[in-house]
Amino acid sequence: TLTEERDATKAKHDSMVVDLEELMAQVKAKEAEIADVAATLTQQDQAIADAAAKFDRQMNIFRETRAGAEQEQAELMQRREDARQRELAQEELVKSHQERMRRLSENQEVCAAEAERLEAAAATAQKVQEAAAAIRVRRRSHD
Secondary structure, eight states: OHHHHHHHHHHHHHHHHHHHHHHHHHHHHHHHHHHHHHHHHHHHHHHHHHHHHHHHHHHHHHHHHHHHHHHHHHHHHHHHHHHHHHHHHHHHHHHHHHHHHHHHHHHHHHHHHHHHHHHHHHHHHHHHHHHHHHHHHHHHHHO
């Protein structure tokens, strides 16, 4: 009975040792799985960091490109405004020229009318001089 008790305790102890060894094997297997998951997570973290860095570079390129496009658009708008101002200035110049031409035409008409009046006055003066000469000739002939 002491022997039986000792044999039962030894069998129980041996069973517990086997159970403990199985548990230890399971713990080691879980530790290996955890190490694999940790390695995978580390790789994924690195991939995420690489992707974030690439995204940042692309955003910087985008910002630079957009800033350049905005600058070009501003320059284009300025060139359009400059062209519009030149066009307005040309229109004003054309209007001014047309007004000068209209006044010149009016002045030519006034000058032509004045020339006709002066020619008529000269013709009248000529007739007056001829009449005065005729009168002088008649007076001399009466004297």
